Amino acid sequence: MSRTPAxxxxxxxxxxxxxxxxxxxxxxxxFTKLTMEGVAKRAGTSKPVLYRRWADRxxxxxxxxxxxxxxxxxxxxxxxxxxDAVELLTxxxxxxxxxxxxxxxxxxxxxxxxxxxxxxxxxKFIDRLVELMNETVLDRAVARGxxxxxxxxxxxxxxxxxxxxxxxxxxxxxxxxxxxEIIDQVFLPALHYRRNLPAEAAEPAxxxxxxxxxxxxxxxxVTGATAGDREADAGRDLV
Amino acid sequence: MSRTPAxxxxxxxxxxxxxxxxxxxxxxxxFTKLTMEGVAKRAGTSKPVLYRRWADRxxxxxxxxxxxxxxxxxxxxxxxxxxDAVELLTxxxxxxxxxxxxxxxxxxxxxxxxxxxxxxxxxKFIDRLVELMNETVLDRAVARGxxxxxxxxxxxxxxxxxxxxxxxxxxxxxxxxxxxEIIDQVFLPALHYRRNLPAEAAEPAxxxxxxxxxxxxxxxxVTGATAGDREADAGRDLV
DNA sequence: CTATCTAAGATACTGGCCGTATCTTACGAA
DNA sequence: TTCGTAAGATACGGCCAGTATCTTAGATAG
Numbered sequence: 001m002s003r004t005p006a007x008x009x010x011x012x013x014x015x016x017x018x019x020x021x022x023x024x025x026x027x028x029x030x031f032t033k034l035t036m037e038g039v040a041k042r043a044g045t046s047k048p049v050l051y052r053r054w055a056d057r058x059x060x061x062x063x064x065x066x067x068x069x070x071x072x073x074x075x076x077x078x079x080x081x082x083x084d085a086v087e088l089l090t091x092x093x094x095x096x097x098x099x100x101x102x103x104x105x106x107x108x109x110x111x112x113x114x115x116x117x118x119x120x121x122x123x124k125f126i127d128r129l130v131e132l133m134n135e136t137v138l139d140r141a142v143a144r145g146x147x148x149x150x151x152x153x154x155x156x157x158x159x160x161x162x163x164x165x166x167x168x169x170x171x172x173x174x175x176x177x178x179x180x181e182i183i184d185q186v187f188l189p190a191l192h193y194r195r196n197l198p199a200e201a202a203e204p205a206x207x208x209x210x211x212x213x214x215x216x217x218x219x220x221x222v223t224g225a226t227a228g229d230r231e232a233d234a235g236r237d238l239v
Numbered sequence: 240m241s242r243t244p245a246x247x248x249x250x251x252x253x254x255x256x257x258x259x260x261x262x263x264x265x266x267x268x269x270f271t272k273l274t275m276e277g278v279a280k281r282a283g284t285s286k287p288v289l290y291r292r293w294a295d296r297x298x299x300x301x302x303x304x305x306x307x308x309x310x311x312x313x314x315x316x317x318x319x320x321x322x323d324a325v326e327l328l329t330x331x332x333x334x335x336x337x338x339x340x341x342x343x344x345x346x347x348x349x350x351x352x353x354x355x356x357x358x359x360x361x362x363k364f365i366d367r368l369v370e371l372m373n374e375t376v377l378d379r380a381v382a383r384g385x386x387x388x389x390x391x392x393x394x395x396x397x398x399x400x401x402x403x404x405x406x407x408x409x410x411x412x413x414x415x416x417x418x419x420e421i422i423d424q425v426f427l428p429a430l431h432y433r434r435n436l437p438a439e440a441a442e443p444a445x446x447x448x449x450x451x452x453x454x455x456x457x458x459x460x461v462t463g464a465t466a467g468d469r470e471a472d473a474g475r476d477l478v
Numbered sequence: 479c480t481a482t483c484t485a486a487g488a489t490a491c492t493g494g495c496c497g498t499a500t501c502t503t504a505c506g507a508a
Numbered sequence: 509t510t511c512g513t514a515a516g517a518t519a520c521g522g523c524c525a526g527t528a529t530c531t532t533a534g535a536t537a538g
Binding site: 105109156181182186 | 340341344345394395401404405408420421424425428429431432
Binding site for chain 1: 484485486487488489
């Protein structure tokens with residue numbers, strides 16, 4: 001449990017030891033029951049040392065998660081959109097698995113309470129992935145001639161990431177088959193439908209088949225935005 | 240703040256008063272800072288009364304959320320798959336908006352820690368929606384002749400719900416436009432692609448276009464399931 | 479090697495909240 | 509009117525957050 005070393009650690013070394021202890025504490029007692037005192041004892045140090053670095057529990061846990069989540073540097077060119085997309089989702093999966101579903105889910109929850117954290121969290125975890133999707137995977141596919149810019153909408157661009165993230169948040173894992181389903185049953189078919197669309201007449205939906213009396217979208221509900229939540233865009237590309 | 244009524248309330252009346260107070264307390268101090276003492280005071284009662292009904296904070300909050308979330312009874316027949324799907328997602332959106340993003344997200348987080356809660360939560364909030372999707376919306380579309388059973392996969396069946404849920408968890412809201420994008424840009428096109436597929440040759444993905452050297456799915460990553468999380472299926476249809 | 483400065487580590491304290499135990503008292507039922 | 513049940517008040521032990529204070533290790537400069 002508590003391991004007070006012979007030598008007094010400092011700076012970087014100490015910090016890493018605390019983050020490791022935090023991680024072990026999460027594994028041992030769980031996220032909700034994690035306490036600063038527990039972490040301090042496990043790290044062989046004391047509370048003030050923790051509070052000198054992180055303002056509270058949430059910050060500590062977030063720092064811990066950040067330190068354990070591998071970064072995605074690039075997506076290798078597999079030669080096809082499909083291959084690249086599978087690769088991207090696989091990396092996303094591996095990143096999130098490295099931290100674990102409980103931490104990720106709880107973090108999303110905790111982070112929702114703190115706009116400040118939320119932005120930092122988003123910046124650290126997500127932006128790179130979305131960039132990779134837009135600027136590497138999709139641009140490459142366009143360059144190859146697999147797709148054209150006109151086939152893409154914002155919604156379609158983030159579709160694979162949205163579905164993979166959702167899979168992980170809800171089920172706690174993403175199987176290889178799930179990745180292939182997302183790409184093969186949803187993403188590529190949805191792109192495929194827009195293959196030869198004229199410039200911007202692309203909007204309306206296809207009739208899947210002879211639809212008898214289609215009086216589309218009659219009723220509207222509440223507007224949805226539960227007021228004062230206009231940092232929605234910031235959250236758009238989470239994880 | 241505290242409103243101790245002249246008469247001593249009991250049973251149903253008292254319980255509802257406490258749940259109302261819980262809701263007000265969430266609005267007032269936020270989710271994380273909600274305390275049993277605070278709720279008791281606001282409800283004009285005392286802690287033991289709370290603990291006689293709910294074991295802890297999480298149970299109380301969950302009961303509060305359940306009591307405030309309207310149930311979805313049915314999806315009216317709008318005459319088309321598109322209309323029905325929009326209607327279903329709109330109801331889903333309204334249900335979740337009635338409770339609010341912070342509560343939902345935090346609840347998903349808290350619930351992840353407690354397998355028992357998780358199941359109850361899923362049962363109360365989700366099952367009905369998935370049922371409605373499968374047994375009302377899609378069956379009706381098949382009956383109309385808009386689609387055939389062979390076009391459907393499990394993934395496609397829950398696609399709209401997955402995307403809508405994700406939208407809400409991440410951005411905190413679901414705009415009308417988002418619902419239409421989900422249906423028109425993703426769901427219907429993906430279905431459309433499978434329109435005239437032979438029985439089960441449906442699996443492989445479409446080449447979006449002339450793909451040069453497509454050596455598909457070469458590398459595999461970690462298996463994804465972060466061990467011992469085989470209640471994944473239970474979580475599959477969350478919210 | 480010594481002086482000095484910084485940060486680690488130990489300890490203690492206030493305050494808040496949890497969860498429970500105990501007692502009194504209002505209300506409903508018979 | 510009586511009696512049983514549950515509401516409400518109070519109090520308490522315990523844990524933990526977060527801070528203040530003091531001592532001491534060790535890095536660095538001269």
